[in-house]
Amino acid sequence: MSARARPNTPDLVAGSWDRCIRDYGLDPARIELDVVSRSKLSEHRDELGEVVSIARAEMENLAAQIAGSGYALLLTDAHGVILYNRVEQALRTSFRAAGLWDGADWSEFRQGTNGIGTCIVEHRPVTIHCADHFANRNTSLSCSAAPIRNAQGNLLAVLDASSVQCEGTRAGQTHTVALVSMSARLIEKCIFLNANSENLVLRFHSRPEFVSLIHDGMIAVDESGHIVAVDDSAAMQLGCDRREELTGRAIDEIFDMDAAALAERAGAKTQTVWPLHEHRRGRRYYARARSPAEVNRSQRVTAAHNDDAALRISAARRHQTRGFADLQGSDPRMAENVRCARRVVDRQVQIMLRGETGTGKEVFARAIHGVSRRSASPFVAVNCAAIPETLIESELFGYKPGAFTGARRDGMRGKILQSSGGTLFLDEIGDMPVELQTRLLRVLEEREVVPLGSETPIPVDLNVISATHADLADLVESGGFRKDLYYRLNGITLTLPAVRERADLHSLLRSVVAFEHDGEVAIKVAEDALSALVRYDWPGNIRQMRNVMRTALALCEDSIIRLSDLPAELTDQVDAHRGESGTAGCSADSASANPLDCAERAALLSALDENRWNITNTAGQLSMSRNTLYRKMKKHEIPPSRER
Numbered sequence: 001m002s003a004r005a006r007p008n009t010p011d012l013v014a015g016s017w018d019r020c021i022r023d024y025g026l027d028p029a030r031i032e033l034d035v036v037s038r039s040k041l042s043e044h045r046d047e048l049g050e051v052v053s054i055a056r057a058e059m060e061n062l063a064a065q066i067a068g069s070g071y072a073l074l075l076t077d078a079h080g081v082i083l084y085n086r087v088e089q090a091l092r093t094s095f096r097a098a099g100l101w102d103g104a105d106w107s108e109f110r111q112g113t114n115g116i117g118t119c120i121v122e123h124r125p126v127t128i129h130c131a132d133h134f135a136n137r138n139t140s141l142s143c144s145a146a147p148i149r150n151a152q153g154n155l156l157a158v159l160d161a162s163s164v165q166c167e168g169t170r171a172g173q174t175h176t177v178a179l180v181s182m183s184a185r186l187i188e189k190c191i192f193l194n195a196n197s198e199n200l201v202l203r204f205h206s207r208p209e210f211v212s213l214i215h216d217g218m219i220a221v222d223e224s225g226h227i228v229a230v231d232d233s234a235a236m237q238l239g240c241d242r243r244e245e246l247t248g249r250a251i252d253e254i255f256d257m258d259a260a261a262l263a264e265r266a267g268a269k270t271q272t273v274w275p276l277h278e279h280r281r282g283r284r285y286y287a288r289a290r291s292p293a294e295v296n297r298s299q300r301v302t303a304a305h306n307d308d309a310a311l312r313i314s315a316a317r318r319h320q321t322r323g324f325a326d327l328q329g330s331d332p333r334m335a336e337n338v339r340c341a342r343r344v345v346d347r348q349v350q351i352m353l354r355g356e357t358g359t360g361k362e363v364f365a366r367a368i369h370g371v372s373r374r375s376a377s378p379f380v381a382v383n384c385a386a387i388p389e390t391l392i393e394s395e396l397f398g399y400k401p402g403a404f405t406g407a408r409r410d411g412m413r414g415k416i417l418q419s420s421g422g423t424l425f426l427d428e429i430g431d432m433p434v435e436l437q438t439r440l441l442r443v444l445e446e447r448e449v450v451p452l453g454s455e456t457p458i459p460v461d462l463n464v465i466s467a468t469h470a471d472l473a474d475l476v477e478s479g480g481f482r483k484d485l486y487y488r489l490n491g492i493t494l495t496l497p498a499v500r501e502r503a504d505l506h507s508l509l510r511s512v513v514a515f516e517h518d519g520e521v522a523i524k525v526a527e528d529a530l531s532a533l534v535r536y537d538w539p540g541n542i543r544q545m546r547n548v549m550r551t552a553l554a555l556c557e558d559s560i561i562r563l564s565d566l567p568a569e570l571t572d573q574v575d576a577h578r579g580e581s582g583t584a585g586c587s588a589d590s591a592s593a594n595p596l597d598c599a600e601r602a603a604l605l606s607a608l609d610e611n612r613w614n615i616t617n618t619a620g621q622l623s624m625s626r627n628t629l630y631r632k633m634k635k636h637e638i639p640p641s642r643e644r
């Protein structure tokens with residue numbers, strides 16, 4: 001190794017030099033620039049998704065503050081790959097020559113001690129000035145970098161300000177690193193708010209004028225009043241060393257305010273800053289609260305009855321991801337699924353979703369990912385039944401360049417690596433070939449993946465949600481599925497009900513129409529059409545419901561969906577039922593076998609649905625005692641819903 005004397009530097013730099021020599025075996029004279037291919041660069045950018053756009057907006061502000069200083073701004077992912085640069089026109093050639101450009105890999109492992117790579121290892125703001133750099137080729141650089149973390153505190157990206165001319169002293173960089181750190185914190189605040197758009201967010205500080213500014217503390221609280229995320233500033237202000245000391249606790253354990261009072265504050269028309277006391281040390285803070293974001297509220301459509309229409313659906317914004325609140329509707333099994341999922345999320349319990357095709361398993365898996373601490377990292381879905389058996393292996397595990405004939409020249413990162421840090425959704429897991437089951441099990445156990453054609457394992461932070469329509473236990477019995485993998489993936493099974501089994505058909509229909517309808521005018525559904533929709537069996541479940549409603553919306557006139565706008569199979573079924581007593585609510589395996597029982601079950605479900613599963617109100621409406629109602633629900637196998 002051609003040695004270069006270690007500069008007289010702080011511990012942080014000395015520690016990094018030690019790693020370069022001892023752990024990475026780097027030679028300062030032989031380090032070369034490593035640039036990922038264009039396709040890999042777009043994969044790296046896709047992985048960070050919205051973080052890049054949030055950061056770019058803040059980089060514009062910061063660029064204006066440092067204009068003319070000879071510094072450029074760089075955004076990298078947590079691997080050290082530059083995703084985006086903000087370099088002044090006149091400096092572009094020199095920055096490009098120095099390798100400070102999109103696609104370059106500045107991990108410490110590749111480039112030795114440097115602002116970006118060392119910040120990633122240290123998880124804190126750093127300045128690496130001129131001769132601090134390990135590689136000879138980088139000694140003219142001066143770099144100040146700060147980490148950007150997600151709502152759970154995991155590293156997502158790095159913001160860096162670099163100069164290619166070694167001027168001034170290391171101490172002179174204090175201002176630069178402070179500016180970069182401040183921008184990184186602003187970006188983290190936006191990420192926190194976006195990741196918690198479904199939760200109430202409390203912002204507080206001991207000084208009222210600091211609330212809603214960069215140093216305030218942020219706490220996200222879910223509908224049940226439990227803390228789901230906190231930022232560093234909140235933990236620090238409340239005297240906690242780690243964020244985990246606060247997550248999972250009820251908000252009224254911490255402050256003198258319960259969830260209902262907080263929600264009321266958040267919903268107030270005029271937003272003011274109000275005082276708040278902490279229990280443990282009796283300190284006073286000032287706070288503001290933001291209710292779950294507008295985007296979610298716009299989905300909660302309202303129903304109203306009038307003469308010619310039984311259901312009115314107001315216009316709602318198209319919105320691809322549904323949160324738990326939207327999925328739960330008022331079906332007790334869905335409410336129970338949501339409750340269980342919330343309890344196990346982030347507890348390293350692998351969730352398996354069961355349900356007929358089209359019952360919303362992928363949508364549910366996305367919602368779980370959305371509330372998990374992994375939400376800012378990618379959700380990657382793979383349908384094992386849709387990919388030819390021969391391709392599943394390369395899709396999942398990826399391959400090295402030239403691994404096989406027909407492989408892409410620059411290789412491919414498989415879905416497992418793409419999902420690292422986030423969630424891998426394996427749909428129709430029962431269709432995975434047995435030999436790949438063995439490889440998947442190994443990845444789950446060893447937490448590393450070996451791409452096809454390679455011998456080098458790559459560490460992976462894998463979290464799998466699997467789904468199946470089949471009974472996997474049967475498949476295990478018949479040898480079609482590995483028992484050990486089954487137990488590994490099946491920490492808990494949540495079964496999504498088929499549409500015909502759901503007790504909240506009205507609200508489900510509303511949700512589907514709200515999703516399909518992007519007009520401004522409210523949509524009404526005529527009485528006979530609604531009756532046909534509610535009576536139909538829906539073998540294709542929510543997917544079929546979406547298709548039917550999409551066509552009906554296209555066909556309908558005056559914004560009213562009529563019977564004639566529905567397909568023949570729905571209206572035929574109504575004809576077949578005509579004259580029979582109502583059977584809505586009778587599931588195939590229901591205890592209610594005769595028509596009278598069926599009618600009773602349907603009446604119970606409809607009254608429960610109407611009263612949002614409030615037992616007292618439902619019993620009152622049906623003129624029976626709560627005990628009688630519970631007894632009847634038990635008889636018809638209707639599980640009591642959560643109180644809401």
Ligand SMILES: Nc1ncnc2c1ncn2[C@@H]1O[C@H](COP(=O)(O)OP(=O)(O)OP(=O)(O)O)[C@@H](O)[C@H]1O
Nearest residue numbers: 327356357358359360361362363511512515542543
């Ligand atoms: N609560 C809901 N409201 C409105 N639309 C929904 C809801 N849940 C699911 N959908 C829609 O229904 C369709 C089927 O959902 P999804 O793909 O999640 O089902 P799945 O059970 O994974 O299906 P498969 O088993 O066939 O893969 C999708 O178009 C989805 O957007």
